[in-house]
Amino acid sequence: xxxxxxxxxxxxxxxxxxxxxxxxxxxxxxxxxxxxxxxxxxxxxxxxxxxxxxxxxxxxxxxxxxxxxxxxxxxxxxxxxxxxxxxxxxxxxxxxxxxxxxxxxxxxxxxxxxxxxxxxxxxxxxxxxxxxxxxxxxxxxxxxxxxxxxxxxxxxxxxxxxxxxxxxxxxxxxxxxxxxxxxxxxxxxxxxxxxxxxxxxxxxxxxxxxxxxxxxxxxxxxxxxxxxxxxxxxxxxxxxxxxxxxxxxxxxxxxxxxxxxxxxxxxxxxxxxxx
Numbered sequence: 001x002x003x004x005x006x007x008x009x010x011x012x013x014x015x016x017x018x019x020x021x022x023x024x025x026x027x028x029x030x031x032x033x034x035x036x037x038x039x040x041x042x043x044x045x046x047x048x049x050x051x052x053x054x055x056x057x058x059x060x061x062x063x064x065x066x067x068x069x070x071x072x073x074x075x076x077x078x079x080x081x082x083x084x085x086x087x088x089x090x091x092x093x094x095x096x097x098x099x100x101x102x103x104x105x106x107x108x109x110x111x112x113x114x115x116x117x118x119x120x121x122x123x124x125x126x127x128x129x130x131x132x133x134x135x136x137x138x139x140x141x142x143x144x145x146x147x148x149x150x151x152x153x154x155x156x157x158x159x160x161x162x163x164x165x166x167x168x169x170x171x172x173x174x175x176x177x178x179x180x181x182x183x184x185x186x187x188x189x190x191x192x193x194x195x196x197x198x199x200x201x202x203x204x205x206x207x208x209x210x211x212x213x214x215x216x217x218x219x220x221x222x223x224x225x226x227x228x229x230x231x232x233x234x235x236x237x238x239x240x241x242x243x244x245x246x247x248x249x250x251x252x253x254x255x256x257x258x259x260x261x262x263x264x265x266x267x268x269x270x271x272x273x274x275x
Contacts, residue, residue, distance in 0.1 A: 050074035072103035083115060088141035091115070096144075116142060120153065130194030132161050164195035171202055174249070180209035181239055182249030213272070230262040230273040 050073075075098040082091035095112045098104055119138055127135035135157055142150035167189050174183035183206045190196045213232060238256030247255065257264050257273035265274050 050078070069103055072098055072101055075101075076108065080111075088115075088119065089144065092141055093144055116145070116150075120150070123153070123157070127157050127161075128193055132157065160192060164190050164192040168195055168199050168202070171199065171206070175202060175206050175209065178209060179250070179253075180206050180213065181236075181253050184210065185243055185249040185252075230257060230260045230275060234260055235273055 075094050079091050079094040079098060082088075082094065092112070092115060095108070095115065099108050099112050119142055123135040123138035126132075126138060136154055139150055139154050145151075167186050171183045171186035174180075174186060183202075187199055187203050187206060190199055235256055238259055239252050242252035242255050243249065253273070254264055260273065260275075262273040262275045265272050
């Protein structure tokens with residue numbers, strides 16, 4: 001009985017070592033199988049299998065970088081496939097992983113930059129055409145870019161859109177109060193093609209209001225020009241000079257009027273400069 005109890009620990013030790021060595025042998029065998037399986041999957045176009053097997057090889061390999069070549073080729077092909085299928089965000093994620101890997105090539109980086117430029121160009125084209133939501137949607141696949149440049153671009157587009165919207169609304173409010181010069185300046189500050197087109201009717205209305213003011217200045221009685229009206233060409237030139245210097249519309253109008261020896265008066269719904 002004593003001899004039998006003495007042999008039991010050796011038996012379990014041998015069994016345990018045998019199991020460990022067997023498992024290690026199986027892992028070693030599977031690791032040797034994986035490169036061929038990866039190449040086969042890639043050649044057959046089974047890119048998801050290719051990536052899955054590549055990740056297994058990376059996890060099993062004892063030597064760092066052992067699976068880089070196979071995994072890089074799978075990522076390269078899969079990223080291109082996803083891009084062609086319209087899955088832009090996933091494609092860019094995979095391409096960035098490839099670019100950041102030791103197996104990245106120069107053309108991998110060029111392809112990533114080209115795809116990013118393509119999305120930004122699409123966003124800007126939509127934005128210029130008046131489709132803000134479409135522009136922001138085009139930038140969504142770029143949201144994972146760690147540099148943050150594309151998030152800044154989206155913010156810039158929204159700010160530009162809102163600024164133009166507010167300028168047109170301001171111009172309309174000023175036109176309703178017959179403050180034509182101020183309304184014209186607000187319209188001239190629009191820098192977005194779509195908003196400029198939206199403002200075309202308002203611009204025509206403002207120009208007509210300015211023309212009416214100008215026609216008053218050119219009215220003649222038996223004694224020539226009306227003495228109480230500041231000449232419109234002089235007033236316009238002075239207003240534009242002060243606007244260029246940074247004054248707002250109303251300040252520029254008041255200062256120009258004072259410089260020409262006049263004062264601002266409310267004439268019905270309009271503001272006029274009279275001496």
